[in-house]
Amino acid sequence: xxxxxxxxxxxxxxxxxxxxxxxxxxxxxxxxxxxxxxxxxxxxxxxxxxxxxxxxxxxxxxxxxxxxxxxxxxxxxxxxxxxxxxxxxxxxxxxxxxxxxxxxxxxxxxxxxxxxxxxxxxxxxxxxxxxxxxxxxxxxxxxxxxxxxxxxxxxxxxxxxxxxxxxxxxxxxxxxxxxxxxxxxxxxxxxxxxxxxxxxxxxxxxxxxxxxxxxxxxxxxxxxxxxxxxxxxxxxxxxxxxxxxxxxxxxxxxxxxxxxxxxxxxxxxxxxxxxxxxxxxxxxxxxxxxxxxxxxxxxxxxxxxxxxx
Numbered sequence: 001x002x003x004x005x006x007x008x009x010x011x012x013x014x015x016x017x018x019x020x021x022x023x024x025x026x027x028x029x030x031x032x033x034x035x036x037x038x039x040x041x042x043x044x045x046x047x048x049x050x051x052x053x054x055x056x057x058x059x060x061x062x063x064x065x066x067x068x069x070x071x072x073x074x075x076x077x078x079x080x081x082x083x084x085x086x087x088x089x090x091x092x093x094x095x096x097x098x099x100x101x102x103x104x105x106x107x108x109x110x111x112x113x114x115x116x117x118x119x120x121x122x123x124x125x126x127x128x129x130x131x132x133x134x135x136x137x138x139x140x141x142x143x144x145x146x147x148x149x150x151x152x153x154x155x156x157x158x159x160x161x162x163x164x165x166x167x168x169x170x171x172x173x174x175x176x177x178x179x180x181x182x183x184x185x186x187x188x189x190x191x192x193x194x195x196x197x198x199x200x201x202x203x204x205x206x207x208x209x210x211x212x213x214x215x216x217x218x219x220x221x222x223x224x225x226x227x228x229x230x231x232x233x234x235x236x237x238x239x240x241x242x243x244x245x246x247x248x249x250x251x252x253x254x255x256x257x258x259x260x261x262x263x264x265x266x267x268x269x270x271x272x273x274x275x276x277x278x279x280x281x282x283x284x285x286x287x288x289x290x291x292x293x294x295x296x297x298x299x300x301x302x303x304x305x306x307x308x309x
Contacts, residue, residue: 004043013036013040013043016032016036017036017040017071019032020032020036020071020275021071021073025279026275030273033072033272034272036071041061041064044060044061045059045060046059046061049069051106052074053074053084053109054109055106056137057101057102057105057136058132058133063163063165065102074274077274077278078266079233079297080106081283082265082282082308083110083205085309086231087107087115088111089110089111089113089115090112090115092200093107093108093115093117094117094118094197094198094201094204096120096149096204096215097122097167097205098119098126099121099123099130099166100129100130100133100166101134103205104117104119104130104139104144105133105134105137108137111202112141116143116196117142117143118142118192119134119143120147121144122169123160125166125180126169130144147192148171148186149186149187149208149215151188151214152187155185156186157181159172160178160179161174162179163180168209170211170240171209171211172209172240172243187218189219190218190219190221198222199226201226201227201230202227203232204232206235207234207235209240212234213244213250213251214246215234224258229302229303231300231308232255232299233297233299233300235298236296237295248291249291252292260300260301261301263285263286263288263301263307265297266283286306287305287307
């Protein structure tokens with residue numbers, strides 16, 4: 001067990017965090033982020049922070065997502081930038097695997113009072129935090145649903161290996177010591193949506209830690225009902241999918257067979273990647289033609305181009 005840091009050390013951590021978060025430019029930020037990241041994980045801070053989009057979140061830096069919100073003011077900067085380029089007032093957004101609501105709250109701000117956000121989260125603990133952040137930000141257009149998404153109705157068992165990454169709740173079998181195990185009712189996504197929520201969705205985001213095959217199978221019968229400009233982003237994890245008997249190839253066939261083209265959006269979870277990502281130009285999704293063999297953020301669009309604008 002590590003010794004609690006003294007006041008001087010904590011003051012330096014505070015100054016370093018403020019420099020990474022607020023100072024212009026990127027000088028020294030990558031190296032500093034590499035040092036601050038494990039410190040904030042092992043010596044957690046609990047704060048209400050404001051993201052770069054202006055939303056507020058109550059964070060515990062022990063958790064990966066919440067730590068990055070504290071340190072950088074954003075989670076997944078390239079996905080954040082892409083969503084900001086897609087969603088407009090009046091649009092719909094469906095967030096499958098919403099976690100504590102980072103993208104749901106962002107989307108609510110983008111679609112405005114005339115839009116609609118559906119945030120689906122299986123973990124009861126994460127769902128409670130999601131609902132808390134919806135209230136904290138006054139998001140009246142967000143409907144938070146505590147359920148799992150699959151290709152049929154039933155009950156699924158989830159395992160959380162560590163509270164240091166609450167985004168890793170998964171139905172993929174896990175052999176190590178588990179911090180939490182819970183069961184939750186599951187249904188195909190169309191069954192969880194109210195009338196009009198599917199048809200008005202400009203973006204559907206799916207981040208379900210290996211269960212993306214069954215989520216897309218459950219969505220496949222209604223893909224023709226989506227609006228012409230609808231786009232679907234799926235974080236695919238080939239190794240986890242294989243454990244469940246699924247494959248990225250089958251998922252790609254489903255989507256391309258429904259008239260969607262495949263794009264890949266760059267993503268990097270290393271803390272040193274965030275300062276240059278935030279200080280550089282927005283990356284755009286590029287057409288993907290080869291096999292998908294590693295964890296990737298894929299975007300499916302009916303737009304036929306080499307890169308999505």
